[in-house]
Each structure stands twice: as C-alpha cells, then as structure tokens.
Amino acid sequence: MQVAIVEDDPIIAKAVSTAVSDAGHECRWIPDGVAASDDSLIASDLVILDLMLPGADGLSVLKAARSRGVRTPVIVLTARSLVSEKLQAFEAGADDYLVKPFAMDELLARIEAVHRRAADKPAMTLAAGPLQLSLANRRATLAGRPIELTPTEFNILELLMRFNGQVVTRKMLCEHVWGFDWDGPTNVIEVHLNRLRGKLDKGREGSLVRTVRGRGYALALD
C-alpha cells in the first residue's frame, strides 16, 4: 500500500515513515499543505494528514480534494482534541482522527482498519490460528472446543483477533470494550486480559496473548 504523510514536523514524519515502511508499506513525506493540494492525494492509497500546516491548512486541503471527488481514505493526525474540531474534520471528509501525542501501534492499527474498511465489509466470523469467533452469536472456540467468555473478555479477544499480527494498545482496548478511553493510573484492562489468558492457555506452554512491554498486547499464534 502507498501511504502519504502530510506533516510539517520532520521528526514525526520520519518516525511515521519508518514505522509504516517497517509494516511493509511504501511511505512518502509531503511537508506542507501546498504540495498536498495537488495530485499526491490521488496517487496514494491512504493519507495521514496534519491539520496545522504551512501553506494551506489541512482541513481546506481535505475539503478541496473531496470536492474534486478524491475518495482516498484520510486519517487526520493532529494536536487538536476538541470534539468540535473532530466533528469538523469528519464533516470535511476524514475517515479517522487521532490526537497527538499518539501511540505508533494505534496509528498502524488505524491505517490497517481504514484501508480494509475502504476495501470490503467486515465478516461475521473471525479466525486466527486455532481461535474462531462468531460475532453473530458471540461464541468462541479454541481448536474446535467452545470456551466460555464474559462479554468483556469476548470484546478484548475480538479486537486482538481483528488486529492479528499487530500490537493493540490499552487505549484501543479501553475504547472498544467500554466506549471510553480513560487514561488513569489503574490498568482496568489487565485483569480481564489475565482472565482471558487463563481460559485460553489451559494446558499450553506459552500464552496465546503476549504482553508487549510499554506498548500493549498482541496475539502470539506461532
């Protein structure tokens, strides 16, 4: 996938480019709004767009592109965090919105999510290694055997499986499970994650869910 990052801060641009390249995509850096307003948007499969840019500001670039019929998915990456500012961005045609400072894993996950959503529809069944989730009747099976999960554990496993092979951050899990990304001192996810592990890892050597220090959690299926 060809990703364009429109960002005036070279350090952030470089970090994002590196991470995106490492994730197996091509990444191009566009340092200002003027350069972003030509056809670079059409040429990319996905655009990461800062709002405060020298030249032309991100919102007007986005609006202009959408009015020309450009349908390339756009993730807004900005320090502006007011709900009204988010709404403005979505009205202008953004597909997703992430506030700085951000976790790189979350940005990568959102890139995948936005890209796939633009391609096809979510299925009613998720599968990853020996794990299968039926989203319709909310049942989980491990190597064909049903496992009993609480709604919270089911939601956690669902997100981990959707992002199989990637790291899922605490904030993403919190938002997905409780609809609210509380960022307080207590780790409200960990307890449920440990219980989930207890159910998944019965009679197993290692764990199916790996803790990635300082980043979050990921499925470990190998």
Place this chain on the structure above:
Amino acid sequence: MLSPLIDRLRATTLRTRLAVWNAAVVVALMGVTLLSVRFAARAVLYADADAELRGAAREVALAIQELEGDEPRILATLRRKAAGHEERGWFLQLLTPDGMTIWRSDHCPEDVLNYPPTDVERMETVRQVGHYRYVSTRVDRLEDEPLLVRVGTYTTGLDEGLAGLMWLLTAVALLLTAITPLAAWWLAGRATKPLAAILRSAAQLSPTRLGDRLPVRGSRDELDVLAQTINGLLDSVAKHVDRQEQFVADAAHELRGPLAALQSSMEVALARDPAATAGLESVPDMLEAARHLSKVANDLLTLAESGQEPTPADNVVVDLVTIAHQTVAMFSGVAEEQGLALVVSAAAPAAVRGDPIDLRRLTSNLLDNALRFTPSGGSVRVSIVSGVNAAVMTVSDSGSGIAARDLDRVFDRFFKSDPSRTHGGGRRSSGLGLAICRSIVEASGGTIAIESRLGQGTTVTVRLPLAAGHRMGAPADAFSRRPPAPQPASR
C-alpha cells in the same frame, strides 16, 4: 459601662445600627426641644404677667403722686383699684422703704407683707416669693419720703397651666419615642434594601461562574456605583482567569507536538530493532517518561477545557446512574482482583445536564482513587440519590483515608498524596485527577466535597443540579459523536 453596648452595636447589622442611631438622634432632639419649649413658654407667660403688673403698679403710683397730701382720696383710689383687681387674683400693698405697711388689700398674703423691700434705689423691681410674684414701684413724692407700691399675683395658676402644657408635650414626646425606633427600623430597612439585594447577588458569585454580574438598578446612586465597581472588578478578574486558562491550554497544546515527535521516534526505535538500542537500555524508561508527560499535557488541556463554558453539543441530559453503572463495570474486574467489594446503589434514574464523556471521566477518576487507596477486604460504594433540585452521588471507601491537613488540597492541581498508601498497582498519576473532577462538577453547576478519617475511609460527595423536565437521552447516543473505533475486516 457603655462600651459593651457599643461593641455589641458594632457587631450587629448596618440596618440595626442605622435604626438605633436614627432613633437616638430623634429622641435627643425631642428632649432638647421639650426643655426649650418649657423655658420659652415660661418666659413668655411670666413676661406677660410682669407687664400687666407693672402697668397696674404705675397707675397706682401716678394716682398717689397726683393726689399727694389728700390722704382720704388716696385711700379711696387704692381701695377702688384693689377691688377692681380682686377678681383677677391680684393684691396691692403700699409701704414705706423701711418695710412699714401703710395700706394693704384684703387678700395680700403674709409672705409678701413681711418681705422687706430691697433695691429701694431702683425705680422698679420684680420679685418672686414662693407662689407669689409682685412688681414693686417706687413712688417719689414732692414733700415726703418715697413710698413703695407692690402689685402682685399668685403664680400657681400660671405654673399649673405650664405644668399642664408640659404634661401634654411629655406625653406626645413619649409616644414619639416609642414610635421613633420602629420608624427608624423601617426607614433603615428601606435604605438598606438595595444593599441587601446586592449582598444576595454577591453571595451567588463564584469563581466557577465568572460570567455573572451584580444587577445595576439604574438609579445612579451610591449603591449603583458600588455594583458597577464590583462588576468592573469581576470583569478584570474574569479576563485575568481567562488569560490564565488560555495560557495553560496553549502551553499544553504546544507541548503536544514535540511530545508526539519524542514518543513516536522512541517507539519506532524500540519496535524496529531492539538490538539497535543496545547501550541505550534506558530508552523504555525514557519512553515511559514521555508518555507520562503526554498524560500530564492531556490532563492539563482537559482541565483548561472543562473550565470553559460548555458548548451545546457537550451539554446534554444524561442519567448519572447509567454513567455510574458503566464506570463500575469498567472497574469491577480490578476490584475483584484486589479483593474489594464494589457496589452501586441507586433507586431511580437521575437526569443531569453535562458532557457524558466528562461525567464518565469524573466517576472513573473518583472510583480509581477509591480503589487505589483501599486495602484488600475493604469496600467501595457508589450511591446516587435524587433530591428535589440536585442529584447527590457519593463514592465512599473503607480505605486508608486522608490526613486532615491534606484534605483542603486534594482538589488542587498537582496535589499528590503519599504514594506509599496506595494499594492497587498502576502507573504514576498526573496529579490532576481530582482537579479535573472539580472542574467538571463546577462546569455543570454542581459542587464536590470530600470527607475523610485516617484509617477509616474517605467519602467524596458530588452534587449536580437535576435537569428536570428534560427528555432523558440514552447516554450511549452521546458517545457516537466520537470517531469510530477501528473495525477492520477479518483476514
């Protein structure tokens, strides 16, 4: 002896003092007036009486001088005059300068008869002897030594009249003295009424509602000037606070960019090749510190934003009980793990007005605090009761409690209690959690209070005004404004 009274007056209200002083001044003036009236009336009455007596005495003196030498005619004239004045209660005496009575009228009192003449060299003297008053006129004769004529009257009638007048005046004065304090109280009440209105409005002013102003009645008097002066002060205070909050918001905002750069570069370095950071084992710690900084900047921004007037989009009617249940669901796992009982009690929904995200942040911060400071085996209770005007939510724990000296400061920015008393695990807190709680509560027009006993537990009480008569919006709707969570397709 007076000083305790004065001290007590100082302590009482302006109205009482005004009334007391008004009444005191009126009563004092009345006393002075009463004495003056008595003095003046007496002087006028006596001057009138003296003038008549003087006239009569001169008539007699003239007659004696005219008829000098004709004894019988003089006596006849004296008798006639005396008879004429008898009915007015006057008396007449003719005497020699050494006090010998030559002639006297029938009713001439002994006191006067025996009173020796004084100031004989003067033509005329007026004298008061007991209840009698007389004018004594010298009658110079051509061939003989001079004689004295005394014409007098009883002053009892005069004094009785004067006393009657004084009784009447005193009665009126007493009546006025009784009425004056009441009138003074009423007048002082009228005078201080606008002041009381200003006081009532001023009592409503609060640092959280800096938009409020005192009413100016447009009468252009001192009280209007006072209200305008206070309003002017409020304007500049509000401007100052706004600038401060804007500064905090701007500063936090400006920090976000560099923090994002710092954090993402380190994340990429760590993720890409752990070997590349060989010799840089501190990178994970640096990353943790950068994340903590980000958290502080975010909380500062939250604090600055929640202190501002809520936009209509952030101000919807939500059920506080639903919010509490959602939050408890989020923490129930942690509570179980810590061996704590976490219970909610609420009889009925409580519709309040506010930003649902903020209200969840409020309850989350309070629950997080309660859980972290409560040891295993303890309990944390959330209860919500709807009163007439307000919903009261209490979060109480059986935890380690907060020292009394810290209690006033827990809502301050960056206040951190003794970390050794926390029981749950978890990361460093930003020190802004309870400050954010207070800011959120005050933005919704509510109050937050904390009570605590060391070793026994802590109770936080949040009071939020009820949004009466409003349709209850499902809180879940309010969350749909947020950007959608990532939902990729299956592989």
